[in-house]
Amino acid sequence: MAAELGHFALILAFCLSLPQAFFGLMGAHWRRPHWIALANRAVAGQWVFTLFSFACLSYVFYQNDFSVLYVAQNSNSELPTFYRFAAVWGAHEGSLLLWLLVQVTWALGVAAFSGNMPQQMTSRVLGVLGLISAGFALFILLTSNPFLRLWPAAPDGRDLNPLLQDPALAIHPPMLYIGYVGFSVPFAFAVAAMLEGKLDSIWARWVRPWATVAWMFLTCGIALGSWWAYYELGWGGWWFWDPVENASFMPWLIGTALIHSLAATEKRGLFKSWTLLLSITAFSLSLLGTFLVRSGVIESVHAFASDPGRGLFILSFLGVCVGGALGLYAWRAPLFRSNAGFSPVSRESFLLFNNILLVGATAVILIGTTYPMFMDAFGLDKVSVGPPYFEAMFLVPMLPMVFLLAPGMHAAWKKASFESTKKILAVLLVVAVVLALVVSVGVYGWKSVMTIVGLTAAFWVAGAALVDPISRWRKGHSLPASIIGMSVAHFGLAMFIVGATTVESYKQETDLSLKPGQSAEHAGFTFTMTQLSDVKGPNYEAVQSEVVITRDGKQVAVVHPQKRVYRVQKNAMTEAGIDAHWNRDLFVAMGEPLGGDAWSLRLQYKPMVRFIWLGAAVMALGGLIAICDRRYRKRVTVDEGAAAAAGAKTA
């Protein structure tokens, strides 16, 4: 019964998305306040029905109703309750329902927090969001309905993919989706501005918090995915340049470019059409990511549901969204010329370089990710592009970007002289070089020039990020949240670079065979396997080994890596034993039995690896601080709005 109710609610949600789109867009176009009010109601209604539908799906999972096909495929009566809820988005159909729920929640957020915007603008934005959610609701109803019944009902379910039975992965998809879908809001704002034919600083101020929040969640989502891959896939890597990882990374890069370009648009009324283009691109890349993951055109650990029909739908949807938005852009972009000038050395220039380099990095990844698809589609060679390509090419735009970041943070708008900050930046650079040499040569030993360059960049950025807040604080100047946010986010980037550079330069890994009682030396530590035992979990059986790690005779840690076999799917799963420390991880994963009592083990030493995820978290925190800035909460008074409108006309 719950399944039918959920299905029905989903249909109603789809039906409500249509008036949301129609009354939202047309109400603004023909200036009919009643229609606009109706669109607002439709948003609320759609949210209620989508939430109800999602609750129904959660309920059938909770009830272990194996007469629902999706539940039978992705759950099991032995599955712990927590994972029964996580299983709702454990596969294609349910994760799309989650996508739709996130989509309508964003729309509800726009409707709720748009008090400082003119009604027409809000109405247009909601209209565009209505079109997008209509597309997704239709996609679910036509190709991926999670409420289909299975007759006769299965006696028990096929269980959730054991890889997904993990707390980090239970929250990774929602985070990622909030980010992905969040970029539909700047997209909708861009389309609304183009329809309206007006784009000014105030517009940029409305969009900035939305773009930043989406970017924040995407940052967290990607970091969680990377962390999960690190300990759960049992390989100990934190980034694989897997096509699906790339699919989430590309919108992130463009989103980062967008929040920087929005800064120039808000402060100086510059880069208007560029900002529009980035808003469109960020969401298009999110959709492209979905297409890559869902259509099965690429092979990847994530490509669990391949169905050509679904791929075709998403591709057409992508075509409509991107084609429509770009067509509108081609028609309307000439309206958004910005005539304000800036000197070659100014914050505007630095932001421009930031944007060019980020877009360049995105292009590098896009080419590497889609090239094999095109080759295959045209019946040419079957190829894949290896991680070495990405590793080498990604640094080409990123390295100059990081080095430009330190002076860029201190450049003034219009024309920068660096008179007050020249000295401190130079001192910081020298300190950074010395620190990099101390860390790389002194602590870990000489590795390569790139290691020193990477560490120098990181230390310089970290130092430069702190200069502004500290000097403002000492002089007793006001310290707005947006400045603290920027500093914190850039400091997070520096932490990330320290982690990534150190772990990639100085990681040590080895595969070897151990029996209980035997020990092995690795990276200055002694790993001794003391015992093997059988362990029983709620829905799996496991062999667990105890490995004692000592250094110079002193015990450092005891880890318990496991090799699990889940009862239903019979998949073997590696649970790594990790001893985490702020400046290094020791990672032990069990391979397979080698006969006798011997097991193959993978031992890894990962210096500074925690800084990678910590850095990402700090970046996201910076975003959170920045959106708390007072000016986003301020209502635009009639005068200010009129003045801005007048300014836009003359500009």
Next chain:
Amino acid sequence: MTPRRRRMVMVALIVLGVGSAAAFALTAFQDNLLYFYSPSDVTAGKAPTDRVFRVGGMVPEGSFTRAQGSLEAHFILTDYAHEVKVSYTGVLPDLFREGQGVIARGRMGADGVFVAEEVLAKHDENYMPPEVAKTLKKQHEKPTNSGPLPTT
């Protein structure tokens, strides 16, 4: 400098930057393309002997051997027409099993044994790497999901 000339310098710099980046990208690209070959291609001598490539196929039942306590494993990859012997030293992925499709990345050894540096098996029991599925289709044989696999 006049604003016009300044702009020209900017444009020239950007073109130069983009150009060198593109040239660098193309070389990096060429060096890092991994070509995929089926066991039939390898047997027919189509695969290169001097560079890394990937070969994919099914691992037939009973083809996997490993000396006790050793990390070195030997197995066969087949597309049911031809087969390739593979050796690999290290920890195999969790889903590596006989009767599964896998992809191995490595080089052809002088003795005709493919020396794998990495072995990929996918995290889904029904999953078959698309390349493998296509090669198998070409051979007009469909492996059954549960039953023992035919050996050639």
